[in-house]
Amino acid sequence: MLVAPSILAADFLHLERDVQLVNDHADIFHLDIMDGTFVPNISFGFPVVEAIAAKAQKPMDVHLMIVEPWKYAERFAKAGASMISFHYEAALDRSRELIGNIQSMGVKAGIVINPDCPVKNIFPLLDVADFVLIMSVFAGFGGQKFIPESLDRIKAVSARIRQIGRDIPIEVDGGIGPDNAGAVADAGASILVAGSSVFKAPDPVQAIQFMKNARR
Ligand code: DX5
Numbered sequence: 001m002l003v004a005p006s007i008l009a010a011d012f013l014h015l016e017r018d019v020q021l022v023n024d025h026a027d028i029f030h031l032d033i034m035d036g037t038f039v040p041n042i043s044f045g046f047p048v049v050e051a052i053a054a055k056a057q058k059p060m061d062v063h064l065m066i067v068e069p070w071k072y073a074e075r076f077a078k079a080g081a082s083m084i085s086f087h088y089e090a091a092l093d094r095s096r097e098l099i100g101n102i103q104s105m106g107v108k109a110g111i112v113i114n115p116d117c118p119v120k121n122i123f124p125l126l127d128v129a130d131f132v133l134i135m136s137v138f139a140g141f142g143g144q145k146f147i148p149e150s151l152d153r154i155k156a157v158s159a160r161i162r163q164i165g166r167d168i169p170i171e172v173d174g175g176i177g178p179d180n181a182g183a184v185a186d187a188g189a190s191i192l193v194a195g196s197s198v199f200k201a202p203d204p205v206q207a208i209q210f211m212k213n214a215r216r
């Protein structure tokens, strides 16, 4: 299992320390970009991503929670992202083209869905996407409670991916911690995003290790 700590929950006054924690113990930097329009919250932008890029020894995974994601994908690619995902709800008919554009920048392209978006909406994109990000809370805020129905959605997407003969990773994001990592892994996830359960834990290294060992 790969663990992707969400920097949204890091201590911004000790960001270098938290970046080093990911370098030393986790697998991927998960960077949440919120625009105050697609979601009712604003996170951080290019200066923070570039500062992390200068110290990151693990791949950077940029999760765009913004309207018109095609306007900014290239800048995040130039800032050093190895993975960029955008919401299907924000791109709709332009999703396939945007996946191709992201890939042409040498970056892995992921499609994200919120908990109220039927999984079948993204089935037509599974032949081209490099990964899928299934939200297990509504995008916009860290520290929310995992929505249990997400497990069936992960299973459905996982089954469809196998059905079409592909083997792309499913990333799951929102309310994940040592208590539910096993169930999320069993459902078919292979990348676990975790914000609060890592950075607010008394022992972040132990929390990461536990999730890395979740079955699958
Ligand atoms: C929510 C973000 C998540 C968030 C996860 O919109 O996409 O990545 O930071 O935080 P936790 O793990 O605290 O739910």
Ligand code: ZN
Residues within 6 Å of the ligand: 006, 030, 031, 032, 063, 173, 193
């Ligand atoms: Zn995220």
